[in-house]
Amino acid sequence: MNRSFLQKLLSNLKRGKISEERALSALEHFSYESLGFATIDHHRQLRQGFPEVILCEGKRPQQIAAIAKQIVGRRSILLATRATRKDFIAVRKVVKNAHFHAVARIITANEPAQRATNKKRILIITAGTSDIPVAEEAVLTARMMGQNVETLFDVGVAGIHRLLIQSKKLHEADVIVVVAGMDGALASVVGGLVRCPVIAVPTSTGYGASFGGIAPLLTMLNSCAAGVTVVNIDNGFGAAFAASLIAGV
Amino acid sequence: MNRSFLQKLLSNLKRGKISEERALSALEHFSYESLGFATIDHHRQLRQGFPEVILCEGKRPQQIAAIAKQIVGRRSILLATRATRKDFIAVRKVVKNAHFHAVARIITANEPAQRATNKKRILIITAGTSDIPVAEEAVLTARMMGQNVETLFDVGVAGIHRLLIQSKKLHEADVIVVVAGMDGALASVVGGLVRCPVIAVPTSTGYGASFGGIAPLLTMLNSCAAGVTVVNIDNGFGAAFAASLIAGV
Amino acid sequence: MNRSFLQKLLSNLKRGKISEERALSALEHFSYESLGFATIDHHRQLRQGFPEVILCEGKRPQQIAAIAKQIVGRRSILLATRATRKDFIAVRKVVKNAHFHAVARIITANEPAQRATNKKRILIITAGTSDIPVAEEAVLTARMMGQNVETLFDVGVAGIHRLLIQSKKLHEADVIVVVAGMDGALASVVGGLVRCPVIAVPTSTGYGASFGGIAPLLTMLNSCAAGVTVVNIDNGFGAAFAASLIAGV
Amino acid sequence: MNRSFLQKLLSNLKRGKISEERALSALEHFSYESLGFATIDHHRQLRQGFPEVILCEGKRPQQIAAIAKQIVGRRSILLATRATRKDFIAVRKVVKNAHFHAVARIITANEPAQRATNKKRILIITAGTSDIPVAEEAVLTARMMGQNVETLFDVGVAGIHRLLIQSKKLHEADVIVVVAGMDGALASVVGGLVRCPVIAVPTSTGYGASFGGIAPLLTMLNSCAAGVTVVNIDNGFGAAFAASLIAGV
Amino acid sequence: MNRSFLQKLLSNLKRGKISEERALSALEHFSYESLGFATIDHHRQLRQGFPEVILCEGKRPQQIAAIAKQIVGRRSILLATRATRKDFIAVRKVVKNAHFHAVARIITANEPAQRATNKKRILIITAGTSDIPVAEEAVLTARMMGQNVETLFDVGVAGIHRLLIQSKKLHEADVIVVVAGMDGALASVVGGLVRCPVIAVPTSTGYGASFGGIAPLLTMLNSCAAGVTVVNIDNGFGAAFAASLIAGV
Amino acid sequence: MNRSFLQKLLSNLKRGKISEERALSALEHFSYESLGFATIDHHRQLRQGFPEVILCEGKRPQQIAAIAKQIVGRRSILLATRATRKDFIAVRKVVKNAHFHAVARIITANEPAQRATNKKRILIITAGTSDIPVAEEAVLTARMMGQNVETLFDVGVAGIHRLLIQSKKLHEADVIVVVAGMDGALASVVGGLVRCPVIAVPTSTGYGASFGGIAPLLTMLNSCAAGVTVVNIDNGFGAAFAASLIAGV
Amino acid sequence: MNRSFLQKLLSNLKRGKISEERALSALEHFSYESLGFATIDHHRQLRQGFPEVILCEGKRPQQIAAIAKQIVGRRSILLATRATRKDFIAVRKVVKNAHFHAVARIITANEPAQRATNKKRILIITAGTSDIPVAEEAVLTARMMGQNVETLFDVGVAGIHRLLIQSKKLHEADVIVVVAGMDGALASVVGGLVRCPVIAVPTSTGYGASFGGIAPLLTMLNSCAAGVTVVNIDNGFGAAFAASLIAGV
């Protein structure tokens, strides 16, 4: 599951405590575990510093629960996104210490003991109130990855001074995640004000010619401010994951 | 061509100076004139306060010249947009006093003697330097319609203080036209700062996911600031025409 | 909340009735108020002549109610669009004098005492019966902004004489809002008949290749009549807001 | 090539003038003729009342010329659309009596002796001057099919009275073809005025959000007037072909 | 409502039985009747040969019922498309002799006494079983317009001999309506086999890259067979209306 | 229904056991059977080696049951895809031995006695767990066609070693079906590793800019690995049908 | 470059003729060769049975020539697609025996001595004459891969009997490639007639709503005939590559 598990194994092998055969089998099993409907990538924690995350949407509750059980069984952090309450009920049956975060639609377990292991600051901003669920997904993801997170909600460009009076917060951030729907203009404005990387998350809020998030997605991809990169519509998780990697660079 | 012409005609008819038959024929001819390939709408000046404007794109130079000749022949203002130099050469052969405005791609003749007949102020803003040709089309159109025009170029949101330090100009305007490509975010920011109507013109500048102006078009249609209306991509003429009507309300 | 509040504050400061510190705090609080999930822009009334409007879609009823309470608490006009009856029930708990307009999907409170403070006329036209909910959103918005509103419903171009016999109404209007789905052709026809600004609102009525309003949106953006500007699909509020600003130019 | 050729063949067979074998071979050859790069459908005249028409775009001049030669060699009417002058030069080398119609981009030969064999009237209308090339393709196609064609150009809805004063022409038509770009609104207006079938042809004139003809195409597909059917963008040929079939019903 | 009503009125006026004033009022009322939410176009029957048809989708049952009552009150044929059972229940309360056709989703009343007043034959074909509801809308519409209708269902190109063995039916038709979803290929195949006009109706059946009918819509617009025109996705009514006009040419 | 039926018929005819008339009628009936709403293509088994397959989506349960009854009545294999449980209940009433496969959404009957009649191997791979329902549709289809099927689920490129360690399975396959949503990248990676044909099935799993499967569809069409062909979004049936034909080449 | 080269190398190593070091270096070099701007995948021939193919579009002539030189230097077959004459001139300077196939836009060298090494038949069909360049790319690709290729050009569904009379050719084929633009309907028709796999290639011929090949692409993806798979627009190479793999199954 993690580096310490691996070190112990190799040490045991070296000292002759376990056979080569058994070590190999352990390692293989350690890396990928097949549940038939899923091939869990236990190797991911070693490779990417964080265990496999479950995207619940599209999976059945029983499948989610089975995968969650394996992850938690190896003492890894459990992070399951875009989850419904129904998914949570299935998970809690097999993972007793699981928690459900309704606004963020996230299930967690084995949360890290102390949140902010990193001194770097991630600032998560929304243009409007409707963008908060996506932002909360980002907040929770970054905290599960040991990051130091601050927020600033509902400061869209229709009343731009709401943003400008927060310039201290903006300049103290090491990475900024901007969550915005409709015109998505906030990402460009923030991108033009700061010198840290900005990750833009278009949201599917809005109506009509917003086309479920295409409008802010295109706005953000065409940002006239340099230093802005973009993730999928409503992908708060992805933005926070990338922000956490950046904060760890 | 205009109200005075019409008044004279009706007055003559009333006083028996011309027959009913002839008046009718004059009126009919006055309203619509067929050139075979074009049905000129001379009635438009009465109905809308400005004579028919020629959209050159898609017409052949000879056609443009023939229409221009008829408009000028009635002493109306000539405004021909999206014109090439080739179009201009054809027009000048039949309209001696025609002018070509290369950046705005406009041919004019019979320009109004004194430009600003209206005390209301129209402010035309661009996000970037590349948006200037479209803005110049707007500037010239509004001036041909007797409006008082000011400009503010290259003040896009990547360096938003370029805009904010111009707040006096913004607040003195009666109508604002915002011309922007790429992310089109400037329209929302301006819309949130002022209390006058804002007309947004998306431009086809930019590349990639700008898709020839779709990105700023969608941004502007989804503006989170109220009071912003939108015209077709690159349609500086249309924005200025609407702005002039508004300034005349 | 409004100019009188501000004048009193500044006058008190000048006369030494309140300290500079306290005035500053009042002003700051006056401008932006944070509810955690929302940053209310109380400054907007001063800046744009109308208080912040709540777009209910995407917000939870409790959030809407909390924002509404703050706006009404400052004696501002309350206008909440795209509201459901569920939203209204939450709002009425904290705003006793709130009203729900079911067809227009709008919640209001502190309505202006006398509606038509402006002598200018706004005419709101629909192509069909299905377009009426969007038109009603526009009617109510304009009236909340003190405008003088008239309507003409179901006069689409399939029976164009229904429109032509209303030419008096058309010519007396100072601003016209055209609400149309399907082919959206009404906007061009109206735009060609009048000399006042026309704001076109595409609607999502229709089916098949209407694509939820894309067809009339494109029709209106490509209007062959000058003077037509466009707002987002189904955005009756935005059209009326812009029309009210124009009527106030 | 045509019915008379076929009747003679069958008559000869019946009277023993030609062997069964030879008749069969003639018939087969009569129907389809392979040039390697093309399989000419000589059977089409029998089946559809008009010989195969050559769409020049995408074919090389030599290929066009070779196909044209075979068609003319059987005394069929030659109609080649979307042709360039270069195509024409190649055709004229093998078809001496070929004509090139530059505006309509059509090559013809073996034109029918007397044009209007049908008393039914096809009226072809354009919204603007830029739509004329597409309309001319329609005019020429219908005339090659022996139809009686009238035209009305540049009567778009921006000046709708240009259309309304022509109501006599509209009501006398048996089929109407409406050619329009930009907003394409003319099709709906005409469709609402008449009781004959209307075929709408969107054109790629216009710019920006016209998207090469998508805007008028969608407008026409969503026409609020019943009785309007639509063909491909710029497909004047197809509209006239269908109109001719209708006039022949 | 119809020509006889009008003749009587004019005759009465001529004979002095009614005053000019009253005739005028009757005529005006005759033409357009305002219900507030609808402006019924009673003039349409005179102008287009068939009374106004109600598109139920987007209208409330009460509105549909009120319009239906006015149409039936004038003894016109009632045809209301895309109706739900709920709409029908509302209509039946005010129009006792109304009928609901569930598959076609149509409400009718005052059906024409004898169906096939026209000897011309309209053939309505579907590619699959799923296309039948749209085809039934077409069948019923054409019959309400006095047409002679035949059908051929589920003869798509995956088993093309199902179509080819019906060549007699195909060749006897005067107009053909082809209803097809998915690849929409049937329209081109039929178009290539017959010499009568073909109207193609794309349907929203299918899934994935069918995109709710865009795939067959594009197929049909690009038909390589001449003589095919197209209506909106799922618009069986529109196809049959146009087919009926064609059969009446 | 099948070749043996046909051979017997022709043999009987030759031996004079049945009249020519009766044989013809049998053959005709044998080929196409009309149920009014459906024209069953019984000839398909002869022509394509597998009887007509029912796409349930868009058909009513009664229609599905009636078609299924005819197919089973001729002892053909029954395969009905995209079926609901409601469809199954209707089918089971008339086809007693029908089975419902819930994950694959398939109804079967008259399954082939021994599954793997072909020694060739079809390998069906999914990128994620959410893609399994589409993959199961493919697995079942191929088995109904007598193929030898193996599977490999949840081996997407985010953990590419899950795939690479299965290289033996990959290289032993004769045809591979890759089922993937989101980025669809698995198809290119597999296509680059093997020398057998690869059929890619994009799925509608994912969210936001996945646009219901457009993203993986485009990825797969643009595969940089040669030898990859693509079927419709979620079309597991189509992929397996093609794979079975290939395995039979 | 190929299996024999590899066998010799390993044999030499085993016999001690070359050192392990040198063998390793040879193998590494054998697999991937870096030219700085390109990393040639020499391993591909072993892995996929055919060497790397050069897609010329997007590469500069010098780059193409350098890659071609390395491929030919290893005696591999050279196949370079979407090449211009300019590309060929650069290649011929370094590969003396290179040939340019202008219609197919392909450069070849080291062509296989005898073309048809495989008895299986690949049939390549086009709907029109304009589709031939794409078909020729397919023909040449398949022949370079040792396949037995036949063709049938210009047999689109507008004259479907041109196809039906070729049923012998259709039924003798082991794989069919259908190349079609415009409506793309030919793929479905062919797919419904045969029992072998069909690969459909949409082409960018056509105009208007063909949208550069989107129309036939969607048609083909939605084919109502099973067994049809699709490749990218104009991708004759890809279709032939897949067909060759299938013929080799």
Next chain:
Amino acid sequence: MNRSFLQKLLSNLKRGKISEERALSALEHFSYESLGFATIDHHRQLRQGFPEVILCEGKRPQQIAAIAKQIVGRRSILLATRATRKDFIAVRKVVKNAHFHAVARIITANEPAQRATNKKRILIITAGTSDIPVAEEAVLTARMMGQNVETLFDVGVAGIHRLLIQSKKLHEADVIVVVAGMDGALASVVGGLVRCPVIAVPTSTGYGASFGGIAPLLTMLNSCAAGVTVVNIDNGFGAAFAASLIAGV
């Protein structure tokens, strides 16, 4: 232009060497400089750590030269992207030490003395040779920003071992930029292998259903590997700018 200039100014003001008036004027001028057609944002270097970058596309050579002159006049680094040789000729007339990088389409001047001021490593990877121009834009941008850059070209997933054998390079990188067109699959594969942030750049290489880069754009936005963010199509500059900010976190 930079911090030292500012410090000197403030120091002079404090010591009374310059008046407050003059300091203010200098500061204002320092921040924004208007050239009429451009408002240069000199403040950007202070705010974002790098001076304004010129996007040449859409600007006229004279405009580019004038802006470049002002930037260089303040001793700032000059970086002008998407430049043509014509642009360069204009720039060199006013900036003698300017350089043109033809493949990257970049003009530079005042390049930083020693390139790699940062020990962090940025790795820039391309899928193919055609993607190199975009990658070179990224390489040059990052180096102008003082970054340490390495490259790996033409290692797309069609031959995935070309990438896998470079795992050392991948794991030593602190930020990775992946440049890919066509299927864009490389971004997901790289994202799944490393623990550093990955910035994906879709390119417009490819043809057909690549739609000028939409295909890889969507692939990358839907990456199944976490930690991948995306920039605009062909935006090598933007990716490198963001990567440089990340390397500086």
